[in-house]
Amino acid sequence: MGRTVSSISRTSRCSAARKKLSTGRIRCVSNILRGICGAGFTIPCAVFALALTCSRSGPAHAEAVDLELVFAADGSGSIDDDELYLQRKGYADALIDPRVVDAVNSGRTGKIVVTYIEWGDPSSQHIIVDWTEIAGVEDARAFGEALLAAPRAAWGYNSISEAIAFSTDRIVENAYDGARLVIDVSGDGPQIGGRPIDWARDRAVDAGITVNALAVKSRGRNRPGPGGMPLEMHYRLDIIGGVGAFVMVADEKTPFAEVLLAKIIREIADARPTGAGRSLAGVGRRDDPHQYSADLTTCEAKDDERTGPDAGCQWTKMSAAGPEGPKGDQRP
Structure with missing residues (x-):
């Protein structure tokens, strides 16, 4: 819990x-x-x-940046090669967009660092492009070129918890000192295997990290969350955490590239601190029985974001069998 x-x-x-x-x-x-x-x-x-x-102390001073941002993208078996390329291209194109570059330059140091990982099953998390400083369009373009040129690496199905844990370690172990720390998770399916998702989320938040999510429903599969709940509801209840955490949705009406661009701009431009403060953000808590309303239409709100203690959905107990694998993800 x-x-x-x-x-x-x-x-x-x-x-x-x-x-x-x-x-x-x-x-x-x-x-x-x-x-x-x-x-x-x-x-x-x-x-x-x-x-x-x-x-044993290593570098005397970590390099100051405005944001340490991990792109943790779904590279599991549900993503074919064409979709994987389009997904990577979405990130590459978003980073060179003038609005993203302007958001980067508006920070105190005028630079951020980003890394791109792809994840699959509990044993499949891979660094596709390592930490890269972005201070202008040329940096962003070089990152995108490296991303598009890298070979596919992930396999298996949907351990979002291990993807978050892996991303947390990448932030903890790097040589940067970011004013804000964010993990950006995107996926088209639910948590299936690995350690408990709430453990991974809370571990990240307690390390000063905010976890955001992008639920991808535009590939014609519409994989639900546990118990048949909408995928974005599952991401909202179980995956995001930290001050300012939010979920966005890509579907037939809101294409992936468009939503991704808006999400990245928001993550870079947000001036709020990250990490602990789930009670303030209103996410990551199930101890309050009044937190989630039974009105499922609330979960389909246009902004796809929690806005207060009653802007969520009734929790549905996870089943033993997930929609993409035999084990599912049972809460401890």
């Missing part, structure tokens, strides 16, 4: 993931020192600790 997380300071959110790494390093040093000093060595412990910490 999703947890209510109190709001924390912007500085804490932005550096939370890296503080975890630093804490682990200090704990390691402390354990080593305990053994050395307890054995009666004469080396001053403080000097030894300083030397050991510095030798």
Whole structure:
């Protein structure tokens, strides 16, 4: 069950993931020192600790950027090669759009970093284009060219939870210090296998990351979520999280490329902090029985976004069998 997380300071959110790494390093040093000093060595412990910490600390300063953005795109078995190409081209074209470039340049540092991954089953998450700085149209064009030239890598079916976990690790382990941290998940089907989706979402949010989603319903399949709920409802209830989190929908009326462009502009231009604060955003909580209304038409609202504590849908219990595989995704 999703947890209510109190709001924390912007500085804490932005550096939370890296503080975890630093804490682990200090704990390691402390354990080593305990053994050395307890054995009666004469080396001053403080000097030894300083030397050991510095030798393992990596770069002295992470590079400041306005946004660290992971594009986590569906590359599972439901996406054929033509669809995969059109999907990648949508991202490549969106990044060179003048409105996106203007949004990038309007930030404090005037640059963001992006990476593109594709995901399939629980063991299939792949970096298609690694972290790339985008400060202008030429950077964006180079990223798009690399994206379109890369070979296909993902296989299997729909572990969105592992895609989020993998994306979270990419943010935690990189060499950038983003004022905002976002994972942009897109897919045409529900969560099927892997670790629980709410665990992955909460882990990302607690690391200072906001998870947004794009539900793709324009491929003629209209795969539902668990229990037959609309796919966008499943994404809204289970996948998105963090301050400002939202879901958008691509279908026959709103083409993928058009919706994707609007989504990326919104993610880059949003000045709000990311991460913890699901209680403020009104997402990721099922402990409040009044949070989701039974009026399913609310879930089909034009903005496809939660706007308050009653702007959701009645939760439908997940079945043991998912629509694309034998195991489904049961909540623990």
